[in-house]
Amino acid sequence: MSHRLATGGRLIDRSRTMEFSFNGKALSGFAGDTLAAALLGAGQTLVGRSFKYHRPRGIVASGAEEPNALVGMGEGQRFEPNQRTTTTELFSGLKAISQNHWPSLDFDIGAINAKLWRFFPAGFYYKMFIHPRPFWKWVYEPIVRQSAGLGKAPHPETRDADRYEQIYAFCDVLVAGGGIAGLTAARAAADAGQKVILVEQNAHWGGRAVVDGAEVDGQPADAWVDATLAHLNGLANVTVLNRTMVSGVYDHGYALAYQRVADHQPGADMPRHRLWRIRAGEIVNAAGAIERPLSFAGNDLPGVMLAAAVRDYVVNWGVTPGRRVVVVTNNDDAYRTALALHAAGVTVAAVVDARKEATGDLPARVRAAGIRVAEDTAIRHVEGGKAVTGVALCRFESDGGAVSETIACDAVAMSGGWSPVVHLWSHCGGKLTWDDARAMFRPDPNRPPLNQDGQGFVRCVGAANGDLDDADEAPMQPVWMMPAQAGYLLRAKMWLDPQNDVKVSDVQLAAKEGYESVEHTKRYTTLGMATDQGKLSNINGLAILSDALGQPIPQTGTTTFRPPYTPISLGVIAGEARGEIFQPLRKTPMHDWHESHGVHWEPVGHWRRPYCYPRNGESHAHAVSREITQVRKSVGLLDASTLGKLVVKGPDAGRFVDMLYTNIMSTLPVGKCRYGLMCNENGFLSDDGVVARLSEDTWLCHTTSGGADRIHAWMEDWLQCEWWDWKVHVVNLTEQFAQIAVVGPDARKVLEKLGGMDVSRENFAFMDWREGKLGGFDARAFRISFSGELSYEIAVPASQGQAFWNRLMEAGAEFGMMPYGTEALHVMRAEKGFIMIGDETDGTVIPQDLGLNWAISKKKTDFLGKRGMEREAMVSPDRWKLVGLETLDGSVLGDGALAPLPGKNDNGQSLTQGRVTSTYFSPTLGKGIAMGLVHRGPDRMGEVIEFQTETGGRVAARIVDPCFYDKAGDKQNV
């Protein structure tokens, strides 16, 4: 059984005990432990159940590659599933629970699946759940969802208690990995004066060398690491970050690094994670290598671990996986594990070596220590249930039919060789080459990922480059299956991917069923999926696939390496963007006033606009009616500040606005306003608004609220890319002004009370604008109306908007002045038959469809959209055109309701002859009114057609003129 050794552990502080719990059981470890080390130290070998068969599982690795030992961490707002115990630093009060077990880790009902393994072959889900079709949704999926999967997601309403952030950084060289190779590369770049960011995913530096007691430059590795770090930390051009993993490499030297700032001190007043968004001239991949497991029957039992991980636990944390350990290997490196265990006083029962002979220096040292070495030998199978009790051996070159002997042990340390961590090389397209001698893929220096200059921008160093520093060792021997000719029953117990329960037999079955592409085999068998993305299993799996397909491994190739290297938190991807600052909220100068006056908001782009202002207990519909009635009867205020205000100025400005608008704007006299339409090149209506001519060479173009930035960009696009020699400047003054519409028969009286500007009918006519003082405020007033009432839209500097609004409210008090919202605005414009961009238009509507021919110049030789609207389909009499609609029963038509016709089109869809574009209850008229686009609509005045209702019925409506109120326009022109 795993336990803590009496001495040793270079990373732990035995004077500082830390209490934690696992599945509610109180355990303790030491400061400096990982959760995995503490669990092993506390004798907790069984840590989870497997994905499909619910097999007992233990810790396999000591780093990011861990497939099994994933736990749910924390509680409530800090609960997080699938946390790797091997990369979790222990802290006092840590609470972890194992995953994928029911009802308990020790007794799991799902383990019955393991007895039924013959019925769960590769592609089981695809084969089983296809028929009958409805069963997937109602029977299979609920069951599969309950029993499969890894950790459970937190409750959707849970709010993450922690904060997260991101930071942008720039460097000449980004070094990923703080082992000897990474530190060496960082030092070389730093000493050459380059700006360096050096990151290490763990809390500690030095990689394998410090564990294995290597020497660097004649110094012990740990002393060299300390000295090098001290040197780097003292340099102004170097940023050194531990607990930071380069999670992905992207185009043009962009990389993401994931810093776990406060995971080891939860609740600290710090960001939990920080995402570094780094632009680097060069990225040095010094991420090391990952040891491969060996495929032998029962290699997934708790107690079977990677040999180097066993060494890590002994040396770093003073923990051994067992009292009597068998080492199994195909290379010399694993002998170091035997020596480390032996030095720590742990019995090494034997080193089982698949090679014909083990004659190197390391095997000699092991033999000298009195440890038995069994050559040309394989583990036939591991004995035990929830823990290892022994191993049965056989000749390696055999089918495993004959057990040569059984050795009692409680742990197995395995090594199948090493795979360079090439992910960061491969994320952006770096290619690999197969190294036959070491049976591994390594970066092909001739085919690096390329940057914007066509140059390679990732360089691999050290073990990540395949430089395993094994010159003194005897060659390894590729072993993909143990024993070499294992029969089916053994192969069906050899785990390739313990996280996804994929065995040697599954990959072989996939090959037999015709899966030749490694990418397809991955999806079919689930090999290398989920949180570990096959860090341990991929190479072994594709070797088995290659063998089954009878082709060399490089021909099979690898699956695609995609970021992130290991999972990063969703919180850090969101960064600071949550709560109030989840996205920008645009506020008008009167925003806070609206808020304090009971506003009900409507989002318009990033703006919030008042929809209506319900008073105590009032429904929205009632508030809207009240606001409309007040405006039609007396006077109301609208915050129109969000309207786009683009000033177009210059010698060619007149020519420019004539091209932008469908009608003529260059002839507009100074002091006058004109309504205009803008179309795109296809003739489709894009935006509308009132244009005011401010001076001889200056036009002010009002756009829709949502269109301001888009139309500004549209203007700049034409000026910069097409008409670059036209002398026109455009400045977006949308936010410079608070714009307030004073609307209603009493509007003039209110403004007269303010004093200043002459607002009389005689001197300030409909469609005029004037500049001057109003109540002491610098104001520009426009006599324009979107409601059909007497109306002044008044712009004042935004900083004075609230003060001016207050003055208008005061001055209007005697008339019952009240603010009105966008819904009242919409109803009133619909009563007048005015179109709204986005309601009557949808990107396929031309102005002629809306009866706006009067606003399209016939004199101009050109304007944007002119040719488009002359195309055959645009001039067809069969277009759907704008009409008013009145239900016979006075009810309100459904928004977007279709007018069906009998019959179907070629796609089997019902034929239609029109649809509703705007529909409201009009309090002014006491009935429902609507506008809609109807096939040949204006030719069919008076005709009654049917529209669908939301409940599936039909309602009859008469086609009428779209203007329902004051058709002569007398009320706005007073």
Next chain:
Amino acid sequence: MSDAVSALAGVRASGMVDLADAGLQGMITLRGDLSSATLAEAVRSATGADVPARRRVATGSTGQALWMSPDELLLIVPYAQVGATVAALETALADEFAMAANVSDARAMVAITGAQARDVLAKLCPVDFSDFAVGELRRTRAAQVAAAIWREGEDDWRLVCFRSVAGYVWGALATVAQPGGEVGLYR
């Protein structure tokens, strides 16, 4: 006008850095040919500053001139004088292809002061601050919105954004400047 209030209404906060609403500023967008002697003279009379070089801020006796694009400057003058300054610019540039527009009320300005100002800004702005000199300026974004930032003094920075998103920018700055978020990237 005494009724005028800045979007951030004088708010202040402290954390890794000090944040403060810089208050109402006279700001003028000046479009035109930046190599024109007439324009240079107009800028000088408005601010006392020369036309700034690319991505630079020029400071004069009565204001500042900030480079915004190859044909655009932002002039900063006292808020009360902006109307007169715009009028003077229009007169001076009457024969030029140029445009001056008062944008004082369309913007908000935040002062960011303290030794960690660059670390705070780097959390929101994709900008390399390592060789960012005093008097240098960038048009960039602050989190999700457009912004211009410049280095007024060694540990003294300014950020300008649109008025409507002043609250958003303030919230983002205050969030990433909270104590505990120290980085040590720029030392």
